[in-house]
Structure formats: structure tokens, C-alpha cells
Amino acid sequence: MIKLIQIELIKIFSRFRSYIGFIAIIFIVLLLEISILIDGEQILKFITQNLEDSFYLKGNLLNGYLISYVILNTLWIHIPLLVTIVTGDLIAGESNSGTFRMILSRPVDRSKLLIAKYISGFIYSTILVIILGLTSLGLGIGFFGKGDLIIISTKINILPENELLWRFFAAFGFGIISMLVITSLSLLFSVCSNNSISPIILTMVVIILFSVITSFQIPFFSGIRKILFTTYFNSWRLLFEFSVDYHKLIVSLLHLIINSMLFFGISFFIFKKKDILS
Amino acid sequence: MDIKIIEISDLYKSFGVIKAVDGINLSVYKGDIFGFLGPNGAGKSTTIRMLLSLIYPDKGSIKIFGKELFQNRIEILKKIGALIERPNFYEYLSAYRNLEILAKYSKINTSKNKIFEILEFVGLKDRIHSKVSTFSQGMKQRLGLAQAILSDPDLIILDEPLNGLDPQGIKDIRNLILFLNKECGKTIFLSSHILHEIELISSRLVIINKGKTIIEGNVSDLLQNGDMRVSVYVKNINDAFDFIKSSSFINLFEKRENDILYFKMKKDDIPKLNRYLTEKGIDIFSIKSVNTLEDYFINITEA
Numbered sequence: 001m002i003k004l005i006q007i008e009l010i011k012i013f014s015r016f017r018s019y020i021g022f023i024a025i026i027f028i029v030l031l032l033e034i035s036i037l038i039d040g041e042q043i044l045k046f047i048t049q050n051l052e053d054s055f056y057l058k059g060n061l062l063n064g065y066l067i068s069y070v071i072l073n074t075l076w077i078h079i080p081l082l083v084t085i086v087t088g089d090l091i092a093g094e095s096n097s098g099t100f101r102m103i104l105s106r107p108v109d110r111s112k113l114l115i116a117k118y119i120s121g122f123i124y125s126t127i128l129v130i131i132l133g134l135t136s137l138g139l140g141i142g143f144f145g146k147g148d149l150i151i152i153s154t155k156i157n158i159l160p161e162n163e164l165l166w167r168f169f170a171a172f173g174f175g176i177i178s179m180l181v182i183t184s185l186s187l188l189f190s191v192c193s194n195n196s197i198s199p200i201i202l203t204m205v206v207i208i209l210f211s212v213i214t215s216f217q218i219p220f221f222s223g224i225r226k227i228l229f230t231t232y233f234n235s236w237r238l239l240f241e242f243s244v245d246y247h248k249l250i251v252s253l254l255h256l257i258i259n260s261m262l263f264f265g266i267s268f269f270i271f272k273k274k275d276i277l278s
Numbered sequence: 279m280d281i282k283i284i285e286i287s288d289l290y291k292s293f294g295v296i297k298a299v300d301g302i303n304l305s306v307y308k309g310d311i312f313g314f315l316g317p318n319g320a321g322k323s324t325t326i327r328m329l330l331s332l333i334y335p336d337k338g339s340i341k342i343f344g345k346e347l348f349q350n351r352i353e354i355l356k357k358i359g360a361l362i363e364r365p366n367f368y369e370y371l372s373a374y375r376n377l378e379i380l381a382k383y384s385k386i387n388t389s390k391n392k393i394f395e396i397l398e399f400v401g402l403k404d405r406i407h408s409k410v411s412t413f414s415q416g417m418k419q420r421l422g423l424a425q426a427i428l429s430d431p432d433l434i435i436l437d438e439p440l441n442g443l444d445p446q447g448i449k450d451i452r453n454l455i456l457f458l459n460k461e462c463g464k465t466i467f468l469s470s471h472i473l474h475e476i477e478l479i480s481s482r483l484v485i486i487n488k489g490k491t492i493i494e495g496n497v498s499d500l501l502q503n504g505d506m507r508v509s510v511y512v513k514n515i516n517d518a519f520d521f522i523k524s525s526s527f528i529n530l531f532e533k534r535e536n537d538i539l540y541f542k543m544k545k546d547d548i549p550k551l552n553r554y555l556t557e558k559g560i561d562i563f564s565i566k567s568v569n570t571l572e573d574y575f576i577n578i579t580e581a
Contacts, residue, residue, distance in 0.1 A: 007382050015370055098366030102425065105330040105362065106383045107355040276332035 004116035021082035029135045063147030064140030071136040080182040087121040088199030091190040125179035133172040174236040184263035191267045229259040281308040289338035298324040300489030313476035313483030314469040321489040359431035365422025369411035400424045415442030435467045513561035
């Protein structure tokens with residue numbers, strides 16, 4: 001199994017398309033941070049102008065942590081696309097190019113091959129999230145320094161600087177599990193498809209559709225909303241509440257893991273029975 | 279005693295309403311170069327894919343090396359090398375890297391030198407580290423053959439191995455197949471549209487059509503079966519043709535081309551025709567059987 005994973009990783013990292021995600025993340029984060037560096041103070045003034053009537057705000061508010069938090073909020077829906085470019089191609093790409101004939105006519109166990117591809121895809125998406133984390137935090141702190149984090153939503157959370165690092169690490173850890181769902185879903189579409197584009201499009205369509213259902217608070221969708229993985233996608237924000245609701249966080253994680261296993265289970269069943277016609 | 283390497287019995291496979299394979303039976307023996315023929319859509323590729331467990335049959339049995347394929351898949355595939363239709367590789371990797379990866383999939387410990395040797399054997403010595411994306415179709419075909427023999431298999435399944443090759447390439451691959459069979463004792467299962475090649479190198483063959491086995495047997499026996507096409511190359515064709523017209527041989531006459539007369543006749547009629555023309559003072563340069571596998575194939579598949 002280790003050998004199979006090694007082979008899959010060699011294949012992933014020998015292709016240019018695998019680096020598109022890394023380059024895109026570094027470029028976007030850099031672009032956002034530079035733009036905030038130029039216009040950030042004005043934006044911060046605009047955001048905090050109502051608070052300044054009631055509070056006295058002191059210290060470096062426009063710091064690396066705030067920037068990372070903003071970037072996380074902004075990019076969270078885009079990262080799945082970058083993940084899917086690679087994971088959606090894991091099976092469909094081989095079907096499309098005909099290399100599956102070469103592999104599966106060798107003494108390779110289909111189950112082990114699929115698991116190896118799944119693990120490799122997960123490793124890739126994990127690296128992508130780690131790069132997002134390191135880039136946004138590293139560059140953020142480098143450009144803007146450290147400080148407390150003020151989050152204004154329905155309430156104001158002011159998180160002290162010494163508590164922030166573990167919260168960010170946990171948030172990125174949660175992000176890795178979210179990307180596991182994306183890897184599993186794109187693998188499912190990849191198993192069902194013989195071309196590389198369909199799994200990417202279908203995964204994105206599902207994410208958008210589910211996100212719309214999740215965000216529209218219409219009673220009609222209330223039953224289904226609970227089982228959709230997108231409902232739990234934003235639960236990383238719980239980690240930036242003053243007191244973290246761990247129960248809610250664990251339930252969210254369980255939902256994401258169950259969704260992943262369900263998608264992988266269906267992929268596994270289809271792949272075992274699949275005729276290789278390409 | 280002949281050892282059966284492949285035994286297919288009553289094999290069926292449908293895709294929706296299309297019956298791709300409709301009860302094929304065949305046997306391949308140890309040491310055969312077995313030709314697998316059929317017109318387009320006859321079910322050849324589906325059968326070959328079932329032989330490699332890429333497609334699951336609806337019904338029937340495939341035994342390879344005496345064991346049921348789908349119950350002993352891994353064990354059997356360890357002893358098979360295959361090239362199916364056009365060879366597809368990881369275009370972004372070199373020839374060497376592709377073979378290294380495929381060797382790992384085959385669970386064989388192949389040294390760098392062994393891979394170099396195989397690439398040299400198929401004539402790709404100078405392109406070992408070139409990306410496959412820079413290869414011509416002929417070079418990919420050679421690399422396809424290299425990956426098929428990588429694990430030193432007992433049975434080699436080749437589906438259209440001559441596609442995209444120039445005449446020299448065809449000759450090289452033909453010699454390679456003969457070498458693998460005669461010198462290395464490999465059993466070869468060969469499907470090709472180039473019937474002349476099958477005729478040149480196969481010992482036995484099967485012809486399938488519409489998913490069914492039409493005929494299976496020894497190549498020379500099949501070609502000698504029934505009427506033969508015979509060409510007679512003479513010095514004076516006009517005189518020769520006049521004598522033919524005034525004899526019963528006119529019933530066997532087919533056509534004339536340049537200095538050659540063509541007949542369709544039984545084997546026993548050949549010496550009679552030879553004697554008749556000689557007695558009439560016609561100089562004969564040659565009398566040849568021009569029965570080809572192509573004629574036989576067209577006759578049998580059209581029938």
C-alpha cells in the first residue's frame with residue numbers, strides 16, 4: 001500500500017496542474033495582503049467607525065491574524081476548486097488517457113489502488129490547506145505584525161493574541177477535514193466519469209447547489225440542510241468564538257467525516273465493479 | 279502433451295442491448311503464437327479486456343494457466359504481459375520513469391539496468407530519458423511492447439501491436455515476437471488487422487464474428503482447406519490462354535494479369551494443369567498457391 005501511495009504521489013507531483021493550486025494560493029494571498037497593506041487602514045476605520053463611538057480601541061488592530069481571518073473567510077469557497085483540479089482527475093484522468101488499461105492489467109488490487117489514490121488526493125489537499133495557512137499567517141504577520149483579533153459579526157469577539165495561534169491551527173485542521181469531503185466527492189465523480197473536466201464541474205455544481213440550500217433559510221430546506229456537508233463547512237468559525245462550542249464543533253466534524261466516508265464507500269463499490277472500456 | 283494456457287468457454291458480454299461477445303470458445307496452448315482475428319466490432323477487444331479482467335463477463339469461464347481468472351486474478355496477472363490497442367503512458371514522464379512505475383505496479387524488483395536492457399531490446403536506447411510526449415506513435419508502440427515484457431511474463435497478449443509502425447518497425451516487432459516465442463518460450467496471443475503478419479507468424483488462430491467463434495485451428499490447415507488460388511506464370515500467355523480455353527481447365531480459370539493466369543482449384547488439379555501446359559509446349563516459370571489469410575478471412579466472415 002505504501003508503494004502504491006508513493007507511485008500516486010509521484011504521478012501527482014510530476015504534473016504541472018498540481019502546482020496550479022499552490023501558485024494560485026500564494027499569488028492570491030500575496031495580492032490580498034498587498035492591497036490591504038495599501039488600503040487597510042481606511043477599510044479598518046470604515047468597519048470600526050460605529051464601535052469607536054462606544055469603545056476606545058487601542059493597539060495594532062490591523063494585524064496578521066485579522067488579515068489571515070479575512071483571507072480564510074474569502075478563500076474558503078475557492079479552495080475546493082483548486083483541490084478538485086487534482087483530485088477530480090485521479091481516476092477520470094487515467095480513464096481518459098488510457099493508462100488505466102496499463103495499470104489494471106497488472107497484478108494490482110483494485111481496492112488498494114483506489115484507497116492509495118484517495119490517500120494521495122487527501123495528502124495533496126492537506127498540503128494545499130497547509131500552504132494556505134502558512135502563507136496567510138506568515139505573510140500576514142510579516143507584513144502587519146501581531147495583535148489581538150477583533151471579529152465583528154452578530155456580536156463582537158475580541159480574542160487575545162496569546163490564544164490565536166492554536167485557534168488558527170485548529171481552524172486549518174478543520175479545513176483539512178472539510179477538504180477530505182471535497183476529495184471524496186470529486187473522487188466519486190471521477191470514478192463515474194471518463195473525462196477530466198466532468199468531475200471538476202460536477203463537484204463545483206454540488207458545492208454551489210448545497211451552499212445555496214444551506215444559506216437560504218427557507219423552511220422547505222430545513223430537513224435536508226442538516227445532512228448537507230456545506231452546512232458544516234463554516235463551522236471553523238466556531239473556533240473564533242470567545243468560548244468555543246466544542247460539542248457543535250465535534251458534531252460538525254462527524255458530519256463531514258460521515259459524508260466523506262459515504263462518498264468514498266460509493267466510489268469504492270462502483271470502482272470494484274467498473275468495466276474499463278477506455 | 280499440449281498444455282492449455284488460455285481456455286475460454288461460453289463467454290458472454292453485453293453492453294445494454296448490444297451483444298459484444300456471444301458465446302466465444304477458444305483454447306491457446308503453450309508455445310503458440312495464437313492469432314485472434316475478426317472484423318471490426320466482432321468482439322475482439324472486449325474478449326481481450328475480459329482476458330485481462332478489465333471487463334467482467336456476464337457469463338462463461340476464462341481459465342488461464344489452468345485457473346479461473348476472476349478467482350485468481352492477481353496470481354494470474356503476475357504471469358501476463360499485455361499491450362492493449364494503442365499504448366498509453368504518462369506523457370509527462372520519461373520512458374524510464376514510466377517503466378519504473380509500471381514495474382512497481384507489477385510488484386517486481388526491476389533494476390535500472392534491466393529497464394535499460396529492455397528499452398535497448400525494443401530499440402529505444404537513445405530515448406530512455408525523453409518524455410513520452412515527445413515520442414512518435416511507433417516509438418510509443420515499442421515502449422508498449424517493452425512494458426508488456428517488463429515482468430518476464432509467460433503469456434504475452436498483444437492487441438494490434440503493429441499499429442502506427444513503419445515497414446521497418448513492423449519487421450522489427452515481428453522478429454521480436456518470433457524471438458520471444460522461439461527463443462524465450464513465451465506464449466503469444468496476438469490480435470492484428472494486418473492479416474499478412476498473422477499469416478507469417480501465427481501457428482494457430484481463431485476467427486470470430488458478431489461475438490461468436492467462427493473457426494479455430496492450425497493456420498496452414500485452414501489455408502489448405504477447400505479450393506486454392508493458384509497463379510501460373512508463363513512465357514507466352516496468349517498461347518497458354520488459348521490452350522486453357524479449349525480445355526476443361528477453363529472452368530477453373532479466374533483471371534489473367536500480365537503474364538500470370540489465376541485459377542481456383544483443388545490441390546490435386548495443380549500437377550494436372552502443369553502437365554497439360556507442358557505437353558502443349560508452354561514454358562512455365564512458376565506455379566504458386568496464392569491462398570492468403572486475407573482471402574480466407576473475407577470468405578469466412580462474409581459467409
